[in-house]
Amino acid sequence: MYCVRKVTEDLFWVGGNDRRLTLFENIHPIPRGVSYNSYLLLDEQTVLFDTVDWSACRQFLENIEHVLDGRPLDFLVINHMEPDHGASIEEVLLRHPETKVISTEKAFMLMRQFGFDVTGRMIEVKEGDTFSFGGHTVTFVAAPMVHWPEAMVTFDTANGVLFAADAFGSFGALDGKLFADEVDFDRDWIDDARRYYTNIVGKYGPHVQLLLGKAAGILDQIKFICPLHGPVWRKDLGYFIDKYDHWSRYEPEEQGVMIVYASMYGNTEAAANALATKLCEKGMTNVRMYDVSNTHVSYLISETFRLSHVVLASVTYNLGIYPVMHNYLMDMKALNLQKRTFAIIENGSWACKAGTLMREFLENELKNVDVLDAGLSLNSAMHDEAAPDLDAMADALIASMK
Structure with a gap:
């Protein structure tokens, strides 16, 4: 049975949740589980943004097929190749031999290291490149060491969606509520979001600052932040961006002991x-x-x-x-x-x-x-x-x- 949600009129969340996993990266306790977010765009051509961990693959594949409703999958954009987001690449490609993979040189290197054969399907992009899928044109922005060296983020200039890879993510499975404004984020999510950032990305504050600097020029154009874990942001984006600014500059949020x-x-x-x-x-x-x-x-x-x-x-x-x-x-x-x-x-x-x-x-x-x-x-x-x-x-x- 499929389980999807609309992000915009033609963009769908097709990810999955894992409430059985007890340790994220086999280190960090996640008593509320974790979501693996993937997004499918239905334009003149169809585009899947990232995949999910192997544990959520079956649900993920059912979600994709439901949204495609018989259409081919034209492109797969990989922003981040860590296995909790890249593990299902091969399964997608087995079912969709027509699909081309868009990613960075380093990401393709990692695909080969993980044993994925994408020969003849690769479209390599770099900082500043653009790609049109019909009504939607995306720009690719390098985000090295946020928190792997191959990472990039993708910005859709048509609808203002930022596919943020591992930036702006959080521990915690989604309980039907996809958007941050559907939950009491300060009460129920901010501690998991902070613990996610500080332990997963915390070392790379200068690299996050570099990414925030790149984003500063288009802040007025960003309408949605779609991370690979946790809720999607469509309101009060400045609240969460400010948290990332504090954390990545190692400035305390509060005076306290x-x-x-x-x-x-x-x-x-x-x-x-x-x-x-x-x-x-x-x-x-x-x-x-x-x-x-x-x-x-x-x-x-x-x-x-x-x-x-x-x-x-x-x-x-x-x-x-x-x-x-x-x-x-x-x-x-x-x-x-x-x-x-x-x-x-x-x-x-x-x-x-x-x-x-x-x-x-x-x-x-x-x-x-x-x-x-x-x-x-x-x-x-x-x-x-x-x-x-x-x-x-x-x-x-x-x-x-x-």
């Missing part, structure tokens, strides 16, 4: 709770606390991109940083996190080293970060004599926001 603690027996956690309480007493109530051992790092990274200040509270473990806290730091480095203010709480019973090592990591491995001198060093547990240091740490965090 994220306290991430690593605690073996509860003593470091108690100090973190005391700091959170002290901050709220002093008027800084935008505080979030996370146990690094029980929170998947993708959520930690997303929150780190959202908030301006991060407190790292860690026990010393084998004369080093607690392993899962160290993993979190390594993910910050891998995803190019910067422009944050940090404070440190350390704990140790006989050799308190975590604080020194975390400071060295922050100052030597991350870019454009500040580490506050006001911190807290504990020997096994926090006692009354540590109260002045706790108070000073809260004051320093609040003062640094002004």
Whole structure:
């Protein structure tokens, strides 16, 4: 049974949803699943924009045949060759030997690497090339490293549709509501959209800025943003574009404090709770606390991109940083996190080293970060004599926001 939705009068969403997959890219938890978006244009010639993951292929093929209703499929445009979007290319071509494939040189190289035979079907395009399908003319815009090197986006000058590849996407399966204005995006989707961007694309902020710069010249012409995951945008486009601008410049969305603690027996956690309480007493109530051992790092990274200040509270473990806290730091480095203010709480019973090592990591491995001198060093547990240091740490965090 087909499952499609109209985007415009002659453009259809023909993708699929996967609610069984638990880990996106076998790393990131997706408790709400994920959508794989593909779009089919019915012009004088028919055009399919990208395919879907193998898990959604059967539904996808039924959707295509329903919309085509006996017409040939003239073209397949591949904006991004990652397997969650390119895995079904061969199945489409087997059923439609008439189809020509439009993509970039690097994408065709990747098709060959994945074992897809597109010999005799290739139409290679590059930055600035245009192609007409009848009433619709599209322009191809290179988007290298957003987030693979072959990526491009395609802009339809006739209807203002931007086929955005992996830009402007989100985790989360679609529950019938295709458009972002059909959901409460701030309540139900923004956290998944942020976690998707920061963990999948976050490292490549300068490349996203380059793409946003290219798009700036046609912002008034863009009427729809059609990503490869998540809802389609047809209203309030500036809201989501602004989020991408903040994230890709590594600017925090909000002034607030994220306290991430690593605690073996509860003593470091108690100090973190005391700091959170002290901050709220002093008027800084935008505080979030996370146990690094029980929170998947993708959520930690997303929150780190959202908030301006991060407190790292860690026990010393084998004369080093607690392993899962160290993993979190390594993910910050891998995803190019910067422009944050940090404070440190350390704990140790006989050799308190975590604080020194975390400071060295922050100052030597991350870019454009500040580490506050006001911190807290504990020997096994926090006692009354540590109260002045706790108070000073809260004051320093609040003062640094002004």
